[in-house]
Amino acid sequence: xxxxxxxxxxTWIIHIFYLSTILTRAKRVRKxxxxxxRK
Amino acid sequence: MKRLFPxxxxxxxxxxxxxxxxxLVVAPTERTMGDVQRIFYxxxxxxxxxxxxxxxxxxxxxxxxxxxxxxxxxxxxxxAEVGVVFCTVVLVTGPLWARPVWGIWWTWDIRLTSTLVxxxxxxxxxxxxxxxTSSQTPVLAAALAVFGALDVPLVYFSIWYFRTQHPQxxxxxxxxxxxxxxxxxxxxxxxxxxxxxxxxWSRYRLEMVRREVEEMQSLExxxxxxxxx
Numbered sequence: 001x002x003x004x005x006x007x008x009x010x011t012w013i014i015h016i017f018y019l020s021t022i023l024t025r026a027k028r029v030r031k032x033x034x035x036x037x038r039k
Numbered sequence: 040m041k042r043l044f045p046x047x048x049x050x051x052x053x054x055x056x057x058x059x060x061x062x063l064v065v066a067p068t069e070r071t072m073g074d075v076q077r078i079f080y081x082x083x084x085x086x087x088x089x090x091x092x093x094x095x096x097x098x099x100x101x102x103x104x105x106x107x108x109x110x111x112x113x114x115x116x117x118x119a120e121v122g123v124v125f126c127t128v129v130l131v132t133g134p135l136w137a138r139p140v141w142g143i144w145w146t147w148d149i150r151l152t153s154t155l156v157x158x159x160x161x162x163x164x165x166x167x168x169x170x171x172t173s174s175q176t177p178v179l180a181a182a183l184a185v186f187g188a189l190d191v192p193l194v195y196f197s198i199w200y201f202r203t204q205h206p207q208x209x210x211x212x213x214x215x216x217x218x219x220x221x222x223x224x225x226x227x228x229x230x231x232x233x234x235x236x237x238x239x240w241s242r243y244r245l246e247m248v249r250r251e252v253e254e255m256q257s258l259e260x261x262x263x264x265x266x267x268x
Contacts, residue, residue, distance in 0.1 A: 007078040007135040008059075011085070011128050015234075018124045022242055029249050036255050 044240065051233040058223075058230035066223040078136040084228035085128040086154075088235050090191055092122030093161065097188035100181035112177045113246045115184060116168055117239050119161050125235065126158045141204065149197040150205035157194055160187035 062080035069076035099115035102108070133151065134144040145151065164187060167180050198205050216224070 001074050003075050003135050003139050004077050007132040008063075008081060010131045010135065011081050014124060014128050014131065019238070022238070022245060025249070026245050029245065029252055032252050032256070033248070036252065036259065039259065 044237070047233070047237060051230070051237055054226075054230040054233055058227040061223045061226055065219075067217060067219050069220075072140055075136060075139045078132050080223055080227045082129060082132040082136060083224060084231040085125045085132065087228055088231045089122045089125035089129060090195065091232075092118045092125065092235065092239075093157070093188055093191050096122060096161075096184050097191075100184035100188075103177060103181045104185075109177075109250065110247075112181070113243055113250070115181065116165075117242045117246055119164050119168075119184065121235055121238050121242065123158065123161045123165060124238075125231075126154070126161065129154060130158055146204055148204045149201045150194065150203050153190060153194045153197055157187070157190045160190060 058080075062077055066077060066080065068074060095118040096115050099111050099118060103111045103115060133154075137146075138144050160183075164180055164183050167183065168176060171179070173179070197203060198207060
């Protein structure tokens, strides 16, 4: 059973990690866009 | 379209939860492998989703080479990136199933090796996109993607034409599957496809905004350079 839970947990850890990188990139792009607007 | 995204997000979350419930509770326990066989409900749909995304990347790359449309290029980048994520899931869940069933984490069998090569090809594609500063990068990446896509049918059909340790395909191949297990497998695939679609959608929007900001930044630095002269 531990292998089963490890596989399911690993799947969601990979997806959540990827989603967090998208959020980080979105924040950075928004910040850059705001800086450009201010100029 | 913006209003539709949260609705689809909630529906996908419900579908993923239902698919998880089916995989862990409803699906019958396999006689020889026991509960560890349930890894199959995440491993196989992730592989099918990755293949589909790599095919989208292939068609978008061919279309980009013909039309040179930046929107098509963005579709290619997004599908490759999300495809790599799903392929990573395949490469992680596979050994977690193999250890208790085969007694080993990994073997250099054609299915496993060609999947690893597929992952490496698309990681190389993403690295090229990330680190190359040449204006020809999208063209080079599209050409790499066309050759990379050749590995997808090799991965899929390797278990049909070569002697391998990997189980036979459950649909259309030498293997067979209980109808109750097939139902759970297809629901999980649908859930992962919806999830992949939503990720691709948000990543595409981000990619388009990123390109717009990058264009504005280069324009601004050009204007600053002219002002300095």
